[in-house]
Amino acid sequence: MTNPLIIALDFPTEADALAFLAPFNNVPLTVKVGMELFYAAGLDFIRTLQDRGFGVFLDLKLHDIPNTVYSAMKVIGQLGIQYTTVHALGGQTMIEAASRGLADGAAHAGILAPDLLVITQLTSTDQTTMNRDLQIDGDLVQSVVHLAAMADQAGADGVVCSALEVPDLQARNLQLKYITPGIRLAASNDDQKRVVTPGRARQLGSTGLVIGRPITQADHPLAAYHRFQTEWEAAK
Numbered sequence: 001m002t003n004p005l006i007i008a009l010d011f012p013t014e015a016d017a018l019a020f021l022a023p024f025n026n027v028p029l030t031v032k033v034g035m036e037l038f039y040a041a042g043l044d045f046i047r048t049l050q051d052r053g054f055g056v057f058l059d060l061k062l063h064d065i066p067n068t069v070y071s072a073m074k075v076i077g078q079l080g081i082q083y084t085t086v087h088a089l090g091g092q093t094m095i096e097a098a099s100r101g102l103a104d105g106a107a108h109a110g111i112l113a114p115d116l117l118v119i120t121q122l123t124s125t126d127q128t129t130m131n132r133d134l135q136i137d138g139d140l141v142q143s144v145v146h147l148a149a150m151a152d153q154a155g156a157d158g159v160v161c162s163a164l165e166v167p168d169l170q171a172r173n174l175q176l177k178y179i180t181p182g183i184r185l186a187a188s189n190d191d192q193k194r195v196v197t198p199g200r201a202r203q204l205g206s207t208g209l210v211i212g213r214p215i216t217q218a219d220h221p222l223a224a225y226h227r228f229q230t231e232w233e234a235a236k
């Protein structure tokens, strides 16, 4: 089974990412490659991670017209990775196009398509940001529920949201995985606004966690990873 703890490799270079991963040699990790590292290290680095046995979550958060997203996802579908992302705010037709693109790319390569995860409201967004900056009226949780239901309709495999919203999503009986960032062992003061501990996230129904700085910036990353894992396991 895929490791439910996904580490966000938010590093500026391939060398930094590989140095971080050195102690994790025998750990069956799924690692998330986001915009910074992908733009710096590209597809060759994705293959390096796969050669070393890591599962890959390619997080490029596509948001464009359906035809452009379809074509990009057709390429991504051929990579043999585990997860990739689009923004819900691209709308249902764009999400459907993304799903088709992944399926067509994977079929072309004769492999399984990655899970398509849809970003609902970012965990750095709070109620005020959503209403004032994005000019989306109403309640943030209701917006996440609406976007997740749309993603489900469009054939997505999961959504990215705060663990705080998962109970409301489960109440809708959606056929989705709930991948939740904004995970912290204790209260923190960084840019994340909707924050949850790993144990609480599991109790709330998260399928998987995305964890970045609390592990990547720790003095002892492997020990930090084990603390998250222990809390996750204890919350069964």
Ligand SMILES: O=C(O)c1cc(=O)[nH]c(=O)n1[C@@H]1O[C@H](COP(=O)(O)O)[C@@H](O)[C@H]1O
Pocket: 008, 010, 034, 059, 085, 119, 121, 122, 123, 124, 160, 161, 181, 182, 183, 192, 210, 211, 212, 213, 214
């Ligand atoms: O798509 C994501 O992974 C994502 C969505 C979201 O709503 N919030 C969010 O923090 N993320 C990502 O999850 C990771 C969280 O990193 P830390 O805040 O360092 O734990 C980063 O790579 C973010 O890009």
